[in-house]
Amino acid sequence: MAIDPNQEFLVQPVDASWLQCNIECQEACPVGTNCRGYLNLAAEGRFEEGYILSREPNPVAAMCAYVCSAPCERACRRGDIDRPLAIRAIKRFLVEWHENSGIPDEMPLIVPRTEKVAIIGAGPAGLATARELAIRGYRCTVFDSLPYGGGTMLIGVPAFRLPREAIEMDVRLIERLGVRFRFNTTIGVDVTFEQLQAEFDAIAISAGAMEAVPLDIAGGELEGVQYGVDFMKKANLGEPVEVGQKVVIIGGGYTAMDCSRTSLRHGATEVTIAYRRTRSELVVDEEELGETEREGVRMEFLASPVEILGRDRRVAGVRFIRNRLGQPDATGRRAPVPIPGSEFVVEADTVIPAVSQAADTSFLPVEARFDIARGRVKVDPGTYATNVRGVFACGDFVTGPTTLIEAAGHGKLCAYAIDRHLAGRHDVEVDANVRIVSSWRHEMPELYDVLPRQHVPTAPLAMRMPSTDPEVNFTTPVEHGYAASAAVAESTRCLMCNYNIWFDGFRCVLCGACADVCPEGVIHMIDVNQLKAEGELPELVDAYGWDGGAVMILDEERCIRCALCVKRCPYDAITMERFELQEVSDDGRLYKESYRDAQLAGMIGVAGGAR
Known part of the structure; x- marks a missing residue:
């Protein structure tokens, strides 16, 4: 494809933050799930490892396997080629495979603390808050007026979409961390808010938005x-x-x-x-x-x-x-x-009418004088703290109705804030260890670029409502999930966005062979004067001189990681580099959250020059 000699190209410098942002499925996930990682494991048939990775940052992974709004799929760059990966369906396969395998979930080693935290609401935000605090050693008790956990997922999502076993799985794993659940307990009736303030060191309100907003019509x-x-x-x-x-x-x-x-x-x-x-x-x-x-x-x-x-x-x-x-x-x-x-x-x-829902704040004591605007308790967006000391709030109770995964992400961040508050510190010193691994022999899976999105099987219409009993119809599942072969095939379609093409300017002779062989036409040789650069790149180009030179550029968003350019280069000037990152705190603890998750938790700063 011919390039207009007057066209300018915006080139962005590469750093750790950019590399992480480049994995767009993970960036789009409010809890920072390494979608790409568990897809690649599933493609290799390593299903249990894939399950562990999908569960790792997600307190409600089983529920997400069925009804997540899947922002990762909307962000998936495979969608720019044909259709995005069916990430949610693959997660469901991994969750069901794990449950059927009988392999027990491994529990993390927890160093107990003395502080106690009360969490009001056992929905996605409350479960996420409880799980993150329990992992950090806090003694958590979750209160809910419903007979079971799940919150909006329990009473708002029908069983033919979300089997109750998935809700029970998530709640059970959080309970195994030492979290106590007190169901059928209404704050203000069975226990007062003042009693919670007296007994607990902190309170997290995650009571959801379960009150109907009435229609203003006759x-x-x-x-x-x-x-x-x-x-x-x-x-x-x-x-x-x-x-x-x-x-x-x-x-x-x-x-x-x-x-x-x-x-x-x-x-x-x-x-x-x-x-x-x-x-x-x-x-x-x-x-x-x-x-x-x-x-x-x-x-x-x-x-x-x-x-x-x-x-x-x-x-x-x-x-x-x-x-x-x-x-x-x-x-x-x-x-x-x-x-x-x-x-x-x-x-x-x-x-x-199903137009909107609001939070019920009637259980909050008037004497406490919570700052409430338009039916929502106001919180500091950085600390999730209300204006009442020791009381935090998160999820739909604060934001209004959102999605399962957004509420869980909100709950995680609230837990981080409570941890900082109770531990008396503002941040955690964490070294972000970025590892770039050269891979000259990187091979994408066979047929990865031509495999179509695998259809997720569903029940025939006649089988969805097989009975005159509404309860039978209500609990008959519609979606059946992938078989192992389909899960492997669908996972194989992943473009592996943690791999990136790197050019070695000292080896490159500007022969253009890489541009000629690229099937997507994403590599171009341009005049150096066509560059529009950010960050430190202009200084670098100034050092070598702007006039009379040529540069190789890559449209990274359209690259399919086929590595043909790596194989074609006669001077080994092009490599396929795998990006890895670990965060280790000053006390030697390994943080397994994503780079973005660690940033949000206040663990590490944001590197400059991000996309």
């Missing part, structure tokens, strides 16, 4: 209106659920999808989801939306509810108005703008 009081969070709680706890034949769900998130599919399993014959924006603005992933539509749910886009219509005090339908998309709002998405004269009615006998 008809909300009619019989047949039930809010999504309450509807799913009843269904998940085995309580009676009343659903008519024609159901309208208002909303476009995961709760709306779950409510629609749960309605079908409880006997509804017509289910419609009404969303005020377009399909492309939905926050759910395409797989979840696809399964929802495959089961017969009708999507009504660009529609906002105006009024819930009634007859004899029962729901009879919903009046909507059509929208067009206007300018972006505070969320960055284009705001829906009603179109005058475009109203229409959808018949219904059940309406389930």
Whole structure:
């Protein structure tokens, strides 16, 4: 491909931070999971090692194996070539393989401390906080009003998507770390907040956002209106659920999808989801939306509810108005703008609003004077501390509804902050040991670049609701997961972003053979004057002179690591370098968190010149 001689190229210097950021799946994960690492292990058939690596930084790995929103997949650079890796499906295979193997999970060696921490809420954020503090030796007790752990995952996600065994697996492993759980315990009823303050050295509030936000339209009081969070709680706890034949769900998130599919399993014959924006603005992933539509749910886009219509005090339908998309709002998405004269009615006998959820702060003592704004407790974003001494907060309780993995990431950071607070220090001295390993003979797996994304098998429609018993239908799994051969094939598609092409300028003779052999056309020889450089690179180029020279550049984001350039170079000027990093504290403890995780924990500083 010819290069415009007037085109400029932004070149970024390479340092440890850039190398870590370059592994984009791991960077996108809120808990810093080494996705690339466990994919590569799975590709080699080293399933138990892959499971251990996937579990290592993730307190809720089993739940994530089924219902993680998978930001790693959206970041996966394989998606720029064809389709991203099915990272969540591979994690599920590893989790299920481990469970079926009977191999016990190894527990870390814990040095006990005397400080006690109370954690309110056994959802993803609370479990993450408890796990990280327990590993650091703190005596943790988790309080929850529900009969089991899991929080929103337990009462908000249907069992046909998230088997209860996965929740139990995560809770069980955290319990083995010495964490005590007190279920069926409501703060303010069974135990007061003041009692917790007197007994514990610190309190972490991770009570989630499980209160429905009511619709501000007429008809909300009619019989047949039930809010999504309450509807799913009843269904998940085995309580009676009343659903008519024609159901309208208002909303476009995961709760709306779950409510629609749960309605079908409880006997509804017509289910419609009404969303005020377009399909492309939905926050759910395409797989979840696809399964929802495959089961017969009708999507009504660009529609906002105006009024819930009634007859004899029962729901009879919903009046909507059509929208067009206007300018972006505070969320960055284009705001829906009603179109005058475009109203229409959808018949219904059940309406389930699933537009948003809020935190319940009623258990907080008024005398403590928590700083609360718009229904959320305010915290210092750097320390997760509230304005009440010794009390911290995290997860959906602070941020509003997020995802499973985001809440877990929030909980981990809150645990780091509590650790610093109780230990009386601001940081931990950690040496970041970066290791670059040359690999002239690096070979990518056979067919890695042409293998298509492996289909994740699902149950046929006729088998998803096989019974007249709603409970049977509700617990019949839809997704079946990979067989070992499919997991290996899918993992083989990984581009191994921890490998990077390195040019040795002293050996290179600018013959251009590497550019000629590159199948993706990502290597170019350009005039040195076409460089736009950052950091120390301009000084380096100045030292050698800007005029009359040529340089080799690589579009790293499009490189598929085939190593043909390494093999083609006649002067061994190109190598494939494997990036490794370990962090070791001043007391000799090995930190296994990712580089980014260590930065967030206050362990190491951010290196300059990051992408």
